[in-house]
Amino acid sequence: MDGSHTSSEPPSGAGADWTIDQGWDTYSRAEHQVWTTLYERQTALLQDRACEPFLRGLEALDLHGDGIPDFRQINAQLMGLTGWQVVAVPGLVPDAVFFEHLANRRFPAGRFIRTRDQLDYLQEPDVFHDVFGHVPMLTDPVFADYMAAYGRGGMRALSKGHLAHLARLYWHTVEFGLMRTDAGLRIYGAGIVSSRAESVFCLDDPSPHRLDFDLVRVMRTPYRIDDFQPTYFVIPSLEELLAASLQDFGPIYEALESLDDIPIGEVARADGIIHRGSQTYHLSRSDPQ
Template sequence: MPKSTDYVAKQPDAAGRILYDSAEDSVWHDLMMRQMPSVEERMATPYLEGLALLDLPSDRVAQCKEVSQTLGATTGWRVEPVPALIPFGRFFSLLADRCFPAASFIRRREHFDYIEEPDIFHEIFGHAPLLTDARFAAFSHAIGQAGMQAEKTDYVWLIRLYWFSIEFGLTRENGEIKGLGSGLASSIAELQWAISDKPELRPFDVIDILRMPYRIDILQPVYFLIEDLDDLFAAAQRNLLADVATARALGLHAARYPARRA
C-alpha cells in the first residue's frame, strides 16, 4: 500500500452515516456509470450476483451502514469506515472479526482514472459483492485468522494470497476468462488489461502465489487463474502459516515488473 496520502478520512455521524457533498456523489455516479458495462461483460458470476444483491445506489456514495445491513443478513459480515492507510496487522484483525475496512473518502476528479490508495468506491463497489457469498467471506476470514497468528515479518508474504485472489484473481466461466477480484471490478483499465493476451497468466497455486512479488501502482504483469473456485475455497482450510514458511524457504520469484524510479 502507499506510504502516504493527501486524502483525509471522513468520520461517520452519531447515526453511522458519512456526509458526502454533491461533488463526491457525482464522482461516485460517474464511476458507476463508467464501470457497469465493463463489469457486466467481464466480471465473474459470483461478483455480479453479489453486486445485484447489494443494489448499490448510483446517484450517491453508498453508506457503509446500509451495505453492512445486507452483508449481515447474508454472511454475518459488516463494513466499517477507516482511514485510507491501515497497517497489515489491523487489516488482518478486522478480517478475523468478519469486518471489512473501507476507506471513507472518495477520489477527486483529478484522480478519476487512477488512485493508488483505496477509496470508498474501490472498497464498496469492488470488495463488498464477494462478501455476500459465504464461500468468499470464509476465505477472507481465514486470511484474517492466519494473519492474527503470523509474525509481522510474515505479513508481506501472507497478503500476497489475498492480493492475487480477492484483489486481482481471475477465473474461467464457460471457456471465457472473467475478472473476480475487487481491483479488477473497480478499474476499467485493469479489467481490460487482465483479460487481454498481454499479461502472464499462471495457474492458481498457493505456494507459487506466496512467492510472487507485486507492485500496487502498475497494471499487474502476472495474474493467477482460478480454474475451479473450489481450489480457492479449499485454501481457507490449509495451514497458511506453514505455507508461508515453505514459500520463504524457497524464496521470492524474480520480479516481473520494473523497479520503482527513485
C-alpha cells in the same frame, strides 16, 4: 493491502479499532456524482468480464442508489447474507487491526472518494475501490469465508514473521485475481473491477502472463503497486481458493524460507500456463519497484 502505515495509534476521532463514522450526510453533490460516474461506466464494462458472484453481489446490494452508498444500508443487507459488515476507517490501518477486522467479518473501508480528475487512477484505496470493488464479493458465502480465514491467517503470519508472503496472497487473489468459468476467464479481484483500464488489460492484452493459481507460487511472487500486473493468477473456483486457505500454513512458511522469490513477470518451469504473455507493456515501462 500493502502494509504501508504511518502510525501505530489511531488518529483523533477514531476508535481504538480505528473505526470512524462514515459521515454519509456530509458528502457533497460533486462527491456523489463521482461515484455515479464511476459506477455507471464500470457496470457497463463488467457485464461480460466480472464473475457471476460479483455481478450477483452488485444486484443484491443495490450499490448505485443516489451516489455513495450509506454503510448502514449496505450492512442491513450484507449481515443477512453472510454475516459481514462494512466499517469506515480513516485510511490505511495497521496490519494487526486489518486482520482483526477481517477475522471478525468486518471489512474496513475508507470514506473518502477520489476527485473527478483522478477517475482513472488513485494509488490509495478510496470508498469506490473498497465498496464497489470488494463488498459485492462478500455477499458470496464461499468468498466471505475465504476473507475471514485470511484474517485469521494474517494474525498468525504476523507472529511468524511471514506477513510479506501472506500479503502476496491477498494481492494476487482478493485484489487482482481471475477465475476460470465456462464462459472463459472472469475477474473477481477488487483492484481490477474498480479500474476501467485494468478490467480490459487483464483479459484482452497479450502482454501479461495468465497462470494457474498455486498457493506457494503466489506467495513467492512479488507484485506491482504502481501499474498493471505483469502476471495474473487464475483460480479454478472460489471453493478451491477457500480450501487452499484452510490448510496449515506452518509447513508452507517453513518451505518458503528456503525458496527464492520468483521475479516479477517471469514464468517458472512448473507453472500451469493459460497464456504466456509477451510482457511488451512492462518491458516498455520503467523497472519494477
